[in-house]
Amino acid sequence: MSDASSAAGPRTAAVIPAAGRGVRLGPGAPKALRALNGTPMLIHAVRAMAASRAVSLVVVVAPPDGAPEVKTLLADHALPGGTPSGSWGSTDFLVVPGGATRQESVKLGLDALPQGIDIVLVHDAARPLVPVDTVDGVIEAVRDGAPAVVPALPVADTVKEVEPAAPGEPEPVVATPERARLRAVQTPQGFDRATLLRAHEAVVVGEGATDCAGLVERLGEPVVLVPGHEEAFKVTRPLDLVLAEAVLARRRANDGF
Ligand code: CTP
Ligand code: MG
Secondary structure (H helix, E strand, O other): OOOOOOOOOEEEEEEEEEOOOOOHHOOOOOOHHOOEEEEEHHHHHHHHHHHOOEEEEEEEEEEOOOOOHHHHHHHHOOOOOOOOOEEEEEEEEEEEEEEHHHHHHHHHHOOOOOOOOOOOEEEOOOOOOHHHHHHHHHHHHHHHOOOEEEEEEOOOOOOOOOOOOOOOOOOOEEOOOOOOHOOOEOOEEEEEEEHHHHHHHOOOOOOOOHHHHHHHHHHOOOEEEOOOHHHHHOOOOHHHHHHHHHHHHHHHHHOOO
């Protein structure tokens, strides 16, 4: 088995879509720029990717009019040893403006990747606390030959499929999938670069997927799941901010993080 904790091997880049507004989080700055314990969520997410020794480049997809601000933010939080404009330690970064949907934003990030990158991670800025072991586990599975790898956890709630109704109206249940066969998926999702590009190029207008792996599935290529982590949850609603800050407080108490 290849070991993603070493920098040797195929070159890996992480694309971080961070262009969303965060409507469900409520009014304020774009979600990725909101602070967690005083540091923007996006910076936590970039650090989580740069923490993997295998990741040599991070491409941040900024809010459409926010690329200059995000560049400044990254430079301000650069690690000692990095050059002010372009790198954090041994990890380079690029910033590009995003699009109207997550899928468009990811595509804009992929378009910015240089030659020589073989493995691409796509990681939500809204999952700022993913542990490095999860990141390395995804990379290792791609290195071992899987074209698409997704971290996932069993679901806790029973899930119903419904016939959506008007807001406020009761919704008829159509089916109850067997819970033991369901998984909630997280990021970073990892891909063989060529497969991910092909998946994005094959998208039919109006037929997107809510994650990149969904596009690869449409190609008929295999997608595999590896264990996710409860700290890789997505910050979506206000209560998630409370949980994220509690996780950071626990880390600080445990190891002075
Ligand atoms: N995203 C993006 N470009 C968009 C929409 C979303 O890059 N046009 C990114 C978000 O910044 C986030 C990730 O995709 O990191 C997952 O999306 P989500 O959690 O839905 O974030 P938002 O779209 O910002 O939130 P909301 O749906 O509540 O507005
Ligand atoms: Mg969204």
